[in-house]
Amino acid sequence: MRQLLKCFVFVMFAGFAGGMQAQFSNPASGPGSASTVPQSQLMQPTELVKLMKSSGPGGPVIFQVGSYVMFQQAHIPNSGYAGPTSQANGLILLKKLVAPLKKDQLIVIYCGCCPWGKCPNIGPAYKQLRDLGFTNVKALYLAKNFGDDWMSKGFPVERGE
Amino acid sequence: MRRLLIVLACVSLSISCKGFPQTPSGFVHKSAPQFVRTDLSGRKIDLKSYRGKVVLLNFWATWCASCQVELPRFAEWQKKYGPQGLQVLTVSMDDGDAPVRKAVRRLRLGLPVVMGDARLGEAYGGVLGLPVTFLIGRDGFITAEVEGETNLNALESHVASLLGR
Known part of the structure; x- marks a missing residue:
């Protein structure tokens, strides 16, 4: 019985360790991940x-940094x-777009391509x-x-270019 | 000790039997939106022509980490279940085909890959997060929509059950 229990614990641990390895070998969980x-x-x-509703000119400047x-x-x-x-192309375009802005301008970046911890775009941006x-x-x-x-919650969206 | 073993067995069973969470959407039980595209190898992909097969339609992108985990599994399923009538079709939501071609070579996919766009995404209810997978039955009706990372073993079981019908 005890051996069976040991075996079970080993199998569970191996599965957990495998999952952890899979998570950390994921490039999106690395230094460029949104988690940073x-x-x-x-x-x-x-x-x-709220901010979008209340701010007139001088409000946040918002950039989508996804596809x-x-x-x-x-x-x-x-x-x-x-x-x-x-x-690289995205980083170049972002740099160009923010060039005219003041350094203390409120800039909001968003992506939403993937679950937060797996988003490859937010971290680098x-x-x-x-x-x-x-x-x-x-x-x-x-x-x-x-x-x-965002969208399913009924927050405002625009379509097209 | 026996009680402990029973509890542990229940826990492990519940983990292994966890189903794939389906996305509540208006598309399930409806006819799959039709499309005709040319895949990266230049072949015409007409969804209608796969009527009679079970179609796994996967939306992915090269920058989507979860997609890179799923795609090789889907390629395996194509080999394993293809003779029983499974057809995996993949739609890349990348902005251009250059990184897609590289990824297809790297992953040795061997699956049809078409380039998606906003119109195709909207036809499927808006693909605003990846990955998204639709399972389409032999009758052309969507039987499941799965969004985000999922339990691939459970999804495979669902595919196998559709093939058995």
């Missing part, structure tokens, strides 16, 4: 909606398309903006994806 953005710099969707195909389907009104910042000297950068926290955490 400090908690204090995350913005909840409801917070952004264009997704941006075309639905995006946050008045948000700019910066491109997937896990790729946040890092680049910080490296460029922007001091007021927030990342919109979309736990599962843009569809579930």
